[in-house]
Each structure stands twice: as C-alpha cells, then as structure tokens.
Amino acid sequence: MGNYGRFPLRLVRGRGSEVYDESGRRYIDLLAGLSVCALGHCPEIPARRVREQLDRLWHVSNLYHIPIQEELASRLVELSFADQVFFCNSGTEAMEACLKLARLAAARIHGKERPCFVAMENSFHGRTFGSLSVTGQTHYQEPFRPLLSEVRFCRFGDLASLASRLDDSVAAVILEPLQAEGGLHAPPQGYLKGVRELCLKHGALLVYDEVQVGMGRLGQLFAYEHYGVEPDILALAKGLGGGFPIGAMLARHEVSRHLVPGTHASTFGGNPLAMSAALGVLEELTRPGFMEAVCNKADTLSGRFDRLLRQNSAIRERRGAGLLQGLLFDRPVALLIARLHERGVLTGSAGKEVLRLAPALNIPDALLAEGLDILEDTLKEPWSA
Ligand SMILES: Cc1ncc(COP(=O)(O)O)c(C=O)c1O
Missing domain, CATH: 3.90.1150.10 (Aspartate Aminotransferase, domain 1)
Structure with a gap:
C-alpha cells in the first residue's frame, strides 16, 4: 500500500x-533503521542467539511459562527501576499497554476512575488509536478522528503548563524524556524532576516512552538514568531487539500487580526468537x-x-x-x-x-x-x- x-x-x-x-x-x-539497529546490521551475538533459538523453539503462546521470556524479564528487572515486564512486538503496542495499565492501576490505587491522560505537544507515541491519541501533532491525528477524548496536552518543558492540566481525574502523565520525532527536543534542566513532583502531588502515574531514546541511545542503558528521574511505567521497543521486532512495558510491582490474568495480552508477545535477540543485545550493551x-x-x-x-x-x-x-x-x-x-x-x-x-x-x-x-x-x- x-x-x-x-x-x-x-x-x-x-x-x-x-x-x-x-x-x-x-x-x-x-540512521540505523530509525534508531533500531542498536548494534548495527546482523550483529554477531544476537544473530548467534537467534540462530540457536531457531533450532530450539519458535512459538508456544503465553498459555505456558516460557523460560527464555522469564530470563529476559529478569535481566530487564535487574538493570532497571522495574519489578515486572510485559512483552509485545512494537513501540506503539508498548504504549497501548502503558495507557491501559496506567488507567487500570490509577483507578485501583485511588478507588475511583481516573480517565484522563496528560500528554505533550509535539510528542510522538505511535500510530494505533491509543498511542495516536496521546501524540501531540495534529497532522498525524486529523484524518483519524475521533480519537480518545480524555487527553489533555501541555507544552513539553513547561511545568506551569503541566500543572494547569493536572487534577484528580488524571491517571498518568505521558512523555518522551527527550522528544525524538518531534524535532529532537531535550528537556530543560530540572524539568523531569519537576514533572515527577507534580505527578506525586496529584497522584498521577508517570509514563516514559523510551521507545526511541532507551537502550543506550543517550549513553546510559535507560534514558531516565541520563536524567536521574525514574518513571512508574516505561515503554521500550526499537533498540531492544536490535532489528528483531519486540516491545516491552516495564513497571514497579505496586503498579503492575493490577494487570491480572485477562486484562491484557499479545499472542506474539514474548516470542522466544525475539527474546533471544534482545538477550543478545543486552549482553552487548552491558559489557x-x-x-x-x-x-x-x-x-x-x-x-x-x-x-x-x-x-x-x-x-x-x-x-x-x-x-x-x-x-x-x-x-x-x-x-x-x-x-x-x-x-x-x-x-x-x-x-x-x-x-x-x-x-x-x-x-x-x-x-x-x-x-x-x-x-x-x-x-x-x-x-x-
Ligand atoms: C517515541 C516513540 N514512541 C513510539 C513509537 C512507535 O513505535 P513503532 O513504530 O514500533 O510502533 C516511536 C516510533 O518512532 C517512537 O519514536
């Protein structure tokens, strides 16, 4: 098409x-396939791991325990702020998972519905309806309206603008620590710390989209380490598989525990081939x-x-x-x-x-x-x- x-x-x-x-x-x-090929093309260690996995097991579904999936989740947990991981296949799917978990967990934590999201002008989070709804660039959204209605946008880098959008109906604030597609805008000094404080004040969860800026892109494994402010929920994709399709949502247990059986799923999520590629990428990145x-x-x-x-x-x-x-x-x-x-x-x-x-x-x-x-x-x- x-x-x-x-x-x-x-x-x-x-x-x-x-x-x-x-x-x-x-x-x-x-350009590395739009920030995807973190280790270049056909990287040796991930390629070897995928080749070995090709002869072992391709897919069984999440009806069963998948040891290599647990291995990658454990590795990501060891290396990050998170206690649990959900796997999917792309950046936009990781963001959809983040939006769903944020709404679910915020409602459970506060004992009342919190339907709203606050997102940033000029952001980019993907092309599916949820991700598109929190993408702050109207040219991407216009042909596909109506989108999710409960999204408020504020100016990236402006704490007063964020404060004016927050109240007790907001489930989460969604942002890219550094806005990538929107023009490579880094956050002003101290901005993410201010965002964190405002989220705490209003009981809103903080979601980072590190689909593009995570996995070593900013010189540390996670972008939040570069800025020194942890999120509650984090989306990864692109570099995680080094060119093999994969997405992931990371969260702390107090948030992730609300994603009980039946709340969310992905047939291909956590597929053994993708897991082997990502384990190879992480092996290299943590050398x-x-x-x-x-x-x-x-x-x-x-x-x-x-x-x-x-x-x-x-x-x-x-x-x-x-x-x-x-x-x-x-x-x-x-x-x-x-x-x-x-x-x-x-x-x-x-x-x-x-x-x-x-x-x-x-x-x-x-x-x-x-x-x-x-x-x-x-x-x-x-x-x-
Ligand atoms: C920050 C960010 N989030 C989400 C996405 C969507 O990822 P995907 O194209 O894998 O769905 C992108 C893609 O460029 C991105 O840069």
Whole structure:
C-alpha cells in the first residue's frame, strides 16, 4: 500500500554500520533503521542467539511459562527501576499497554476512575488509536478522528503548563524524556524532576516512552538514568531487539500487580526468537566499557555538529543528546538527505527541518568520521528545498 513515502534505494544486505543496495553500492548507515539497529546490521551475538533459538523453539503462546521470556524479564528487572515486564512486538503496542495499565492501576490505587491522560505537544507515541491519541501533532491525528477524548496536552518543558492540566481525574502523565520525532527536543534542566513532583502531588502515574531514546541511545542503558528521574511505567521497543521486532512495558510491582490474568495480552508477545535477540543485545550493551564508548562517540558527534553550526549559516541549532542528535536548518532537509544518499550516507529527519543522525551504538569511530566528513563536504555545496 502507498502509506510510505520511500527513497529510491533498494537495500539488500548489511553488516555493522554499512549497508549495500541491489547493485552492490555501499552506504554508511548513520540512521540505523530509525534508531533500531542498536548494534548495527546482523550483529554477531544476537544473530548467534537467534540462530540457536531457531533450532530450539519458535512459538508456544503465553498459555505456558516460557523460560527464555522469564530470563529476559529478569535481566530487564535487574538493570532497571522495574519489578515486572510485559512483552509485545512494537513501540506503539508498548504504549497501548502503558495507557491501559496506567488507567487500570490509577483507578485501583485511588478507588475511583481516573480517565484522563496528560500528554505533550509535539510528542510522538505511535500510530494505533491509543498511542495516536496521546501524540501531540495534529497532522498525524486529523484524518483519524475521533480519537480518545480524555487527553489533555501541555507544552513539553513547561511545568506551569503541566500543572494547569493536572487534577484528580488524571491517571498518568505521558512523555518522551527527550522528544525524538518531534524535532529532537531535550528537556530543560530540572524539568523531569519537576514533572515527577507534580505527578506525586496529584497522584498521577508517570509514563516514559523510551521507545526511541532507551537502550543506550543517550549513553546510559535507560534514558531516565541520563536524567536521574525514574518513571512508574516505561515503554521500550526499537533498540531492544536490535532489528528483531519486540516491545516491552516495564513497571514497579505496586503498579503492575493490577494487570491480572485477562486484562491484557499479545499472542506474539514474548516470542522466544525475539527474546533471544534482545538477550543478545543486552549482553552487548552491558559489557564493561560499552556505554563509555557510546559517550565518547556522542562527544565526537556533538563536537563535529558544533563545528558545522559555527561554519554554516543555514544551521540554526544542534539538537538531541547522546547518539540521537540532529541539526536544525533554516529549510526542509529532504533534499540534503537525498544528496547524502547520492554520496553513500544514510541519515533521516525529525520534523521537516531537522537532520537526524542515530547511528548504531557501536559504529566504528572511523566510519562515523567518514560519514561526518561526507556530510561536511555535502554542506559546502548549495542546496535548498
Ligand atoms: C517515541 C516513540 N514512541 C513510539 C513509537 C512507535 O513505535 P513503532 O513504530 O514500533 O510502533 C516511536 C516510533 O518512532 C517512537 O519514536
């Protein structure tokens, strides 16, 4: 169907941070499948684990205990604020689970219905009806109304705006710790701490969507560690499977205990193949020194971007954090992205005017430098929308 506007590239194989098209042409991948391929293409350890699992067991359903599912859940619990995990298959499904759990748990905790959600303007949480309802960008929502009616939007980064939307009908505040699709907006200093305090004051749960910014993207395993403020419920997807479809919802027991049998489910959720891929990704991400290396690469990227900002009058700002960074231009970046394709580099956008880079977390320094040299060179030539 015609729902994707695609670039004229036909990619057929990849290894690490390099991908190849049908004609054998090589591209340096600085987008990693939209922040998904955390360890690049066909990463060795997850691939080995999936290959082994392929010969052991593919699917049995959640009618039964699945040891490898328990293994991944235990690992995520050990590494995070959470006590329990629910598995699904994508980011939007993880967010749907978060919305349902938040409503259910808030009603049980307070002994009365709390139907409302407070979400952020400019956010992005996915394309299914619940996730779309808390996505604060009208162009995504408009053709599909009516959506969930009990959603109030406030300005990201503005505590007064949040405070004005909170009362005792609010189940949860939903936010991306750093807004990704909406233009790579980092939260102002102290903002998430203020959000946490307001949530506590009003008895609202705090839900983080770390679908894009979790799993090492900001230089720590979870984005909330980067900002030092824990949520009550957390959504993961993208990088968790390193390219294998998976989503997860994490929560503390006092919240998750309300998700009793029959309240929510996913046929494929916790599928053994997806579990084996994610266990492989986590094995790599938690290797000593891995996150330090991510932070060093992030510093390189920031430094190069700051230099471009000084050199190029078409660039207005450097945005984002960690290995999810971008440049805000004074014009749409679609043509620049296409130029970069011609020169063998894959990048993306976040909104129309922000060039987005989200390379694999283990991109070799030399490849990152080569890709950035090509970007710098491309920017020397005139281009416009
Ligand atoms: C923050 C965030 N949440 C949710 C989603 C939806 O994830 P999926 O496309 O896997 O449903 C995305 C996708 O880009 C995202 O960036």
